[in-house]
Amino acid sequence: MFTPTRAAALEALADFIPRAGSQYARDRNIDAGPGRDNVSSLSPYLRHRLLTEREVVAAVLEQHRLSSCEKFVQEVMWRNYWKGWLEQNPEVWMRYRRDVDELAQAGETESTAYRDAVTGHSGIDAMDAWARELIETGYLHNHTRMWFASIWIFTLGLPWQLGADFFYRHLLDGDAASNTLSWRWVAGLQTVGKTYLASQSNISRFTEGRFSPEGLATTARALVEDPLPARSALAPPEPSPGGRQWGLLLHEEDLDGPSLLAEHPLVGASGHASTPVTVPVAVAGFARADDRSPLGASEVVREFTRSALLDGVGRAQSPVPREQPRVLADTFSSTVLEWAASEKVDSIVVPFAPVGPVRERIDTLRAVVASEGVTLTTPQRRWDTLAWPHASRGFFPFRERIPKLLAQQGL
Numbered sequence: 001m002f003t004p005t006r007a008a009a010l011e012a013l014a015d016f017i018p019r020a021g022s023q024y025a026r027d028r029n030i031d032a033g034p035g036r037d038n039v040s041s042l043s044p045y046l047r048h049r050l051l052t053e054r055e056v057v058a059a060v061l062e063q064h065r066l067s068s069c070e071k072f073v074q075e076v077m078w079r080n081y082w083k084g085w086l087e088q089n090p091e092v093w094m095r096y097r098r099d100v101d102e103l104a105q106a107g108e109t110e111s112t113a114y115r116d117a118v119t120g121h122s123g124i125d126a127m128d129a130w131a132r133e134l135i136e137t138g139y140l141h142n143h144t145r146m147w148f149a150s151i152w153i154f155t156l157g158l159p160w161q162l163g164a165d166f167f168y169r170h171l172l173d174g175d176a177a178s179n180t181l182s183w184r185w186v187a188g189l190q191t192v193g194k195t196y197l198a199s200q201s202n203i204s205r206f207t208e209g210r211f212s213p214e215g216l217a218t219t220a221r222a223l224v225e226d227p228l229p230a231r232s233a234l235a236p237p238e239p240s241p242g243g244r245q246w247g248l249l250l251h252e253e254d255l256d257g258p259s260l261l262a263e264h265p266l267v268g269a270s271g272h273a274s275t276p277v278t279v280p281v282a283v284a285g286f287a288r289a290d291d292r293s294p295l296g297a298s299e300v301v302r303e304f305t306r307s308a309l310l311d312g313v314g315r316a317q318s319p320v321p322r323e324q325p326r327v328l329a330d331t332f333s334s335t336v337l338e339w340a341a342s343e344k345v346d347s348i349v350v351p352f353a354p355v356g357p358v359r360e361r362i363d364t365l366r367a368v369v370a371s372e373g374v375t376l377t378t379p380q381r382r383w384d385t386l387a388w389p390h391a392s393r394g395f396f397p398f399r400e401r402i403p404k405l406l407a408q409q410g411l
Contacts, residue, residue: 001034001137002044002172004308006256006315009045013059016040020060021068028071031141031207034133039141040072043173046079048308049254049351053080054383058411066403073406074399075142080384081398082177083354084391088231090355095225096180099161104294108162117156118166126203126211127151138172138300143206149186150198154217160187170298175253176356188222191394195220234388237380247282247345248316249328249336252305253358254351254381255312257283261349264379282343283317284326285309286336291357333368340374352380383409 002008020040027038045051053076060069086093108114115121120128120135130148134140140148145167152163164183168174181190188195197220204212248257289297289305297305309327317326328335340348348369353359366376386408390401 001041001139002304004044004048004050004304005311006045006050009042009050012040012042012045013051013056016042017060017063020072021064024069025071028075029143029206031144033207033210034137036141040075041139043079044139044304046076047173047175048252048305048312049256050308050312052256052259052381052383053077054381054409054411055259057406057409061406061411066406073402077387077399077402077405078395079175079178080387081391081395082181083175083384084234084388086177086181086355087234087388088392089228090232091229092184093176093180093355096161096164099159100165101294103159103162108159109295113156114158114162117152117158122156124151124155124213124215126207126213127156129211134167134170135298136300138170138298138304140171145182146186146196147198147203149183150196150220151213151216153187153223154195154197154220155215160184160189160223165293165295169293169295170301172301172304174292174301175354177354188220189225193222195222231392237385238377245281245344246347246349247284247340247343248280249348249350250283250285250309250312250316251351251353251358251362252287252289252309253353253356255285255308257312257316257351260351260379260381263382264349280317280349282326282339282345283313284328284336284339285313286328286361288357288361291361333365336365337369337372337374340369340372345374347375347377350376350378352378352384354384 019037024038024040030036030038032038042051042056046053046056057073057076060072066073103109116123117127118131120131122128122131127148130140130144149160149163149167152158153160160183164180167183168176168179171179184190185194186196197218198216200212200214200216248261250257254260287305287309289302292301306327313326326339328339336348339345350362350365353362362376362378369376387398387405390398390405
């Protein structure tokens with residue numbers, strides 16, 4: 001369903017744009033099954049930034065007024081909102097990771113109920129079809145994800161963390177913020193006390209009669225947790241790096257190097273911004289999809305991530321072409337140092353990564369390369385810098401700021 005290249009992403013965007021207005025607003029909640037064309041299906045590309053949010057919104061606004069395509073723009077902004085919220089509440093991510101580890105170590109992933117749910121043998125026809133679709137394609141309709149999570153938690157009585165982990169391991173567009181916080185929302189943790197209850201009538205209506213599951217839970221008591229600590233302050237954007245011999249190191253969170261570098265002209269060795277060094281002496285990439293979970297990632301996710309990384313590195317290194325894009329091995333920190341030494345790199349530029357597995361890898365790498373006298377800088381996209389400070393409360397206050405945020409982006 002998804003070819004992991006920017007060229008394919010641009011083609012999919014062009015195909016969707018005519019449908020991004022009132023047609024999308026009217027039909028977006030319907031899940032007619034694989035092959036659906038009432039949604040954009042751009043999320044795997046946006047999640048890896050083979051497409052950027054700004055260029056997608058800009059392309060849609062060229063053909064539609066904001067009042068017409070508002071629902072689609074809001075869906076794009078939801079991902080930014082989730083990322084900004086988790087950036088200010090990293091304890092939520094750390095708790096989730098600990099919980100998954102502990103549940104797996106306790107044998108919960110070997111239970112019959114869990115195994116039946118993740119292999120499509122729960123006995124609920126809709127759940128079983130959705131589990132198989134997710135495993136085979138790496139994708140589920142957004143409305144279906146809500147139904148699945150609700151049935152998992154309230155009908156099957158399984159831990160929400162393992163449901164989120166199942167999604168994260170299989171979704172091509174799975175990211176730490178959207179996935180974790182969406183499951184928490186269904187469970188009544190994200191908006192405290194407010195749960196989402198899947199119903200037979202709603203599923204039947206919005207699957208156009210494909211599914212009408214019986215025996216679903218009729219109540220959904222919100223889960224509870226220990227209070228969260230106070231919000232963390234957002235880290236200030238890092239200054240552009242200095243150094244003439246700099247290398248670009250891409251990862252699976254942001255694979256459009258050219259547009260990132262266009263936002264952040266790099267300071268030359270003389271230290272004057274008027275002498276930017278815009279061409280890296282080397283480009284490489286690293287990705288490790290299995291870091292998503294102690295159970296690893298699906299082969300579909302691994303292959304998409306690997307191929308998307310090759311595409312991103314290949315495009316970014318066009319000024320310094322190689323026969324084969326350079327992708328670093330899983331040993332990672334030592335391999336990065338070997339790459340920097342072989343290319344005579346004294347400064348490494350890595351796209352900023354939000355809270356999640358890639359951030360954890362970068363934090364480890366930063367300390368290692370610093371000990372060898374190599375600087376590491378993580379420039380952040382203006383789209384995130386502008387939006388994330390407003391993700392401290394619920395989505396609705398954030399939504400009210402969308403027109404202003406777009407104006408700040410020149411849209």
